[in-house]
Amino acid sequence: MPLDDPTFGNLQNYKLYLRPNAHAHYGHPDQKKSSLSKHQQNVQRLLKVMSVNESSTTWDLAKISIPDDITKLREREKIYRRLLVGRKDKGKHSDGILNLGLAIKDGKSLKTGIADKYRLSLYGILYCIDVLDLSNNEIDKIAKKYSKVLPKVFGKWDYLKTKVGERVYGIKLLANGLLADNPQIQVKSEIPFYELMSYVHLKYQRNFENISEENLAEQISYWFYVNLLYRPMGNNNDTGIESLNPIFQDDPELKKWFLIFFRDSIKYYHERYAVLKKSKIN
DNA sequence: TAGCCCAGCGTCTCTGAGGG
DNA sequence: CCCTCAGAGACGCTGGGCTA
Numbered sequence A: 001m002p003l004d005d006p007t008f009g010n011l012q013n014y015k016l017y018l019r020p021n022a023h024a025h026y027g028h029p030d031q032k033k034s035s036l037s038k039h040q041q042n043v044q045r046l047l048k049v050m051s052v053n054e055s056s057t058t059w060d061l062a063k064i065s066i067p068d069d070i071t072k073l074r075e076r077e078k079i080y081r082r083l084l085v086g087r088k089d090k091g092k093h094s095d096g097i098l099n100l101g102l103a104i105k106d107g108k109s110l111k112t113g114i115a116d117k118y119r120l121s122l123y124g125i126l127y128c129i130d131v132l133d134l135s136n137n138e139i140d141k142i143a144k145k146y147s148k149v150l151p152k153v154f155g156k157w158d159y160l161k162t163k164v165g166e167r168v169y170g171i172k173l174l175a176n177g178l179l180a181d182n183p184q185i186q187v188k189s190e191i192p193f194y195e196l197m198s199y200v201h202l203k204y205q206r207n208f209e210n211i212s213e214e215n216l217a218e219q220i221s222y223w224f225y226v227n228l229l230y231r232p233m234g235n236n237n238d239t240g241i242e243s244l245n246p247i248f249q250d251d252p253e254l255k256k257w258f259l260i261f262f263r264d265s266i267k268y269y270h271e272r273y274a275v276l277k278k279s280k281i282n
Numbered sequence B: 001t002a003g004c005c006c007a008g009c010g011t012c013t014c015t016g017a018g019g020g
Numbered sequence C: 001c002c003c004t005c006a007g008a009g010a011c012g013c014t015g016g017g018c019t020a
Helices: A011-026 A038-051 A058-065 A070-085 A122-131 A136-145 A154-175 A193-203 A213-227 A242-248 A252-278
Strands: A087-089 A092-094 A103-109 A115-120
Touching: A011 A038, A011 A122, A011 A193, A011 A213, A038 A058, A038 A070, A038 A115, A038 A122, A038 A136, A058 A070, A115 A122, A122 A136, A122 A154, A122 A213, A136 A154, A154 A213, A154 A242, A193 A213, A193 A252, A213 A252, A242 A252
Parallel strands: none
Antiparallel strands: A087 A092, A103 A115
């Protein structure tokens, strides 16, 4: 694997490092557009273009912004590429959003010679949702373009919307850095929200510094479905994970996938409990 | 506050593929 | 063979921030 490929950490890492880091470099969620530097505005504009397009070369991305004027297009392509890969000037290297991990190389274009194609990383997607103040409609577009990257969630987006409606946009909470592994979150006590959410993070705790994109997509997907269990106190009769039944009844594959996770978590807690139970002070 | 440093930007140049 | 396209490398100016 080439050294310049960024590595990702798990969601804890996103919350503790990548997200604050990205805020510091490219702007905070509630920051007014006018207070952003030119550079930050350029980065946010590029991220927005990337969020609604599949893996593209820098030339393609520029062409989307400036379709007709060839000289302006060349300038824009230059800007986009510098923002992405950084620049090596006067013997010095400055980082682009590729180095931070908001975007990654994905595939090559062979149109003329060989050129790299770029798309948002999973964290790049979360950053967009976190910071760019996107409408639900815009999030739908991201889901469509990035369905292959997050198949269990974005790949089933329209289906999920028919089942849980607006609650699909709960993904915003994750983008905002809410891991929801906090025992103080108030839910009906019959729903194992805290237990499962904690297990989402326990399962991947070894991947704090390094996680494959597939596994990260899995972790995000588990977070997403467990988050659907969240109900404020009162007002419904569901217990356990049965409130997810409407989603699973038409998608046995998904159900199977989630049940494996659910049983893993039971096994985990069972084993930990057994250890505690055996432990005594004489 | 003058001087310095450096990131950002516009621009020029280079390269290699491909079309006419 | 020349031209354009698509992508990359490099140069010089500028303005903002830091410091002596």
